[in-house]
Amino acid sequence: MEQKAKDPGKISRLGFYVCPECGNVVLSAGSPAVSCCSGQLEKCAAADCDEEHSVMVEKTDDEYSFSFSHPMDKDHYISFACLVSDDRYFFLKLYPEGGSQFRMPRFVRRGTLYLYCSRDGLFRVKIS
Numbered sequence: 183m184e185q186k187a188k189d190p191g192k193i194s195r196l197g198f199y200v201c202p203e204c205g206n207v208v209l210s211a212g213s214p215a216v217s218c219c220s221g222q223l224e225k226c227a228a229a230d231c232d233e234e235h236s237v238m239v240e241k242t243d244d245e246y247s248f249s250f251s252h253p254m255d256k257d258h259y260i261s262f263a264c265l266v267s268d269d270r271y272f273f274l275k276l277y278p279e280g281g282s283q284f285r286m287p288r289f290v291r292r293g294t295l296y297l298y299c300s301r302d303g304l305f306r307v308k309i310s
């Protein structure tokens with residue numbers, strides 16, 4: 183295996199590797215070689231949230247409450263959400279039966295929320 187340069191581990195560079203066969207998710211702030219049942223996994227490219235993959239946000243002092251209108255069907259649903267800041271992240275696995283809303287601790291005042299759609303891939307939106 184090839185020796186890599188030292189990884190600074192900057193969390194804001196967090197990448198998501200998702201196996202299309204089993205749905206396994208691997209997170210890394212570096213550039214690892216990740217393989218799963220479908221073979222080598224590529225880092226998911228994130229698109230800006232579109233109309234179908236968008237969220238509404240309500241804030242309290244200590245919590246974000248997100249809701250969305252995206253389908254939550256067995257074959258097409260938001261399978262995880264991850265809020266990323268410069269030095270930390272909060273990862274939440276979502277399930278079709280869990281409905282179209284979720285909450286996260288408001289541990290940062292701004293960051294990037296990533297949503298992964300089981301059919302359409304990774305989306306991102308700035309949260310402040």
Ligand SMILES: [Fe+2]
Nearest residue numbers: 235299301302
């Ligand atoms: Fe979708």
